[in-house]
Amino acid sequence: MTSSPACNTYMPLLSPYIDGELVPGERISVERHLAACKDCTMRVADLRAESGLLRVGMELAADQADFKDFAQKVMARITPDRPPLFERWKLALSETFLYQRGTVVTAFAGAAVMLLVALPLILRERPPVGYAGERMLVQSVTVDDEAHVAPVVLETSAGNAIVWGVHHLDEAKPAVAPEDEATDEELEQEAAPASPDDTKLKQDKPKGGEL
Amino acid sequence: MATDDLTLVKRVRSGDQRAFRLLVERYQRKVYSVALGMVRDREEANDIAQEAFVKVYKYLDHFKGDSSFYTWLYRITVNICIDVLRKRRGMKGVAVEYDETNQVGTSEANLGALGTRLGTNPQKSALRKELAEKIQEALEQVPEKHRAILLLREVEGMSYEELARTLEIPKGTVMSRLFHARIKVQKILSEYLELDESKSGVGSE
Amino acid sequence: MRISRSRATGWAALFAVVSSSALADEPKVEVLADVILASNEGTAVDPPSLVAMKTEFASAGLAFSSYQRLSSERLSLTKQKPSELKLPNGKVATVKLEDIKNGTAQVKVNAGNTEVGLKLGREGQVFVQAGAFRSGQLVLMLSPGSARKP
Structure with missing residues (x-):
């Protein structure tokens, strides 16, 4: 096999070329040579083939090994006396x-x-003492006679109960957030028994229920 | 998901053996592959791989962390291999060292033979157990340092920078040593493939 | 007599729950009582977990913009005497264990002008209006004794 003098200068670069280890300038010049030189193109093909062959060959060789106890054995060798x-x-x-x-x-x-x-x-x-029941329930609501409020039990979205005092209608102002009209209106609605809302509204003595 | 090497090394230093086990499990296969490629004996390769990990553990305090853990691990592996091979040879003979400054002569293997026969994807070709054997055989015929650099490059996929650090040689030497190693192994493999009909120029190493 | 749950293992905690109820002869029922000021001054919700309360109140038509917890106490209720809860408006709310029927505690709550009869349960809350304070309304929130503070 003979090589042109040019090939001799390029040959040592072919190995780093397939490894992608040439600086860009070198790579370009190698590629330019390869475009013109069939021999070096074949050399590159050979190098690549060999590289792949070695890799796969060693993989295959390692495949035949059993690493089941390997780590165990290493650990046994490095483990000092067993700690308490x-x-x-x-x-x-x-x-x-x-x-x-x-x-x-x-x-x-x-x-x-x-x-x-x-x-x-x-x-x-064995629930905590007094907690045999599943939910907190309001059973009764009473008010002082002199209080000018009608207590209502409002049900929340989470099913909890709010015991809230709604002022009697003769009272000038509602108990809640007088400056918030929306609240007042809603509250009035809640207080009305005919409320279309499915909120359960019980006046005076609401019976218990899963609120 | 995987914890990086340096974190594991830190854990080992703080007394966590389990971290070391993870490192072993991470590298056992490749360390073994390199050792097998070097000494071509399964049992010996296994012993060397174990020894390498034990040494690494023992000298973990000396590991500076300025290079990656695995270049250090492979350096230790390769050094153990070289020791083993030296002992195997006994007192007689010094390893044949290849002069890296030599230009590769014109006695190349049959040009393009490997490439034509195998293509660039040897996985596709009918690569069998015997071929793996042959590769080890070919490796055995090249000097240790060529074997080592080839294995680290092909098995571990180390960059030239990493090879330089692992083998403690200049980067320029990595380039030429790898080139020479490849040319040699190529010749041997071509011969095996009986593609070099004239058998001319095949190295006798 | 409570065993710290954070320190005990799960099983120990379970054991404690089981044994403490088994050993108790004088019935004591725990309930968590929070006093919250609901108002339309600002939009502060403190602690943030009271957002749930805000949502619930809104769903019931009570659209306060601010909810602030003023106190939180775990009351140990007995039949002997009502537990007192001092409210910031100077009044006192009381919670008393009336009876335990079939394991369910019946409790009487006095807050503001209202007296509420309650059956305790492991879930849910009951809110009782407890009088005006500053420009808002005090709300007494009663939760199961096992509940975490909001």
Whole structure:
């Protein structure tokens, strides 16, 4: 095989050329040479083929190896005397948190779900004292005789109850936010038994109910 | 998702062994590949890879962090390999060193043979176990330092900069050493592929 | 006698819940009582969790622009005597355990001119108007004893 003198100067650049390690100026000049030189074009093809061959060949060789116990063996060689049980626990816990956050989160989520399921069951059997009932309920509302208000129980969007005093109509001003007309109007509406709103409105002695 | 090497190294330094295990698992395969390419013996390669990790762990305090962790790891791996090969050779003979300043002669392998036969994607060609064997065989026939640079380049995909740091040689040397290494292995592989019919100019190393 | 939940493990907390209720002979019922000033002065909602209250009030037609928590107390109710809650307008609200029927506490709340009979439950809240203060209205918010402070 003979090469032109030009090829001899370009040949050492072909290897870094396929590695993408030439500076732009060099690359352009190599490419210019390649466009004119069939031999060097083939050399580049050979280098590329060889590079790929080596890579795949070594991959194949490594595929035949078994790394199952590899890390284990290395760890056994570097692990000093085992620390006390408590220290090991502590370390294992903190490491688990650090590296298996996903697993831990999943585990915790699982545990949380279980708790969510289990807790109401447990609490149903033994709820805090006085809390056998599911929701807070208003059972009765009374007012002082001298008070000029009519108490109403308003139901909120969340199903909670608001016990609110609405001034008697003979009162000049409503109890709530006198400067806010919209509020007044709405309140008046609420106070009217014929309110089209499905808000349950009970006057005087509203009966309990899931409010 | 993966924690970077330096973070893991810091964790190891603070006594977290699990972090080291992650580093081992991250690099075991490639370290083994490099070792296998160097010594061409599975068991020995496995021992070397283990030894490399043990050494890394032992000398972790000496790791400055100014280069990447893996260039350091591979440097240690390659050095262990070279030691092993030296011991294997015993006292006789010094490794044949290739003069990197030599211009590559005209005794190239059959030009274009590899490329024509294999294309640029060898995965496509029927590359079998025997070929992997042949590659190791070819590697065995080139000097250690050529073997090392080829493996680090092809297996690890190191840049010239990283190769220079790992092998502790100037970047210019990386370029010429890699070139020479490639030309040599190419010849051997061509021979294996029986494409070099005349067998002329095939290296006898 | 409460065991700090933050320090106890989940199981210990469960155990505490179970055992504390089992050991109690003198019934004591806990309820969370917050005093909130609802007004149309400004738009401050403090703490921000009171946004929920603002939404609820609006849904019931009480469109105050500002909700501010003035106090928050966990009351331990007994049948013996009512728990007192001093309101900023100088008045006193009382909450008293009347009875426990089938495990459900019946409570009497006195606030403002209103007396409210309540059945406690594990969910929800009851808001009771508790009189005027400054330019707004005081609201007594009663939540289950297990509830976190808003």
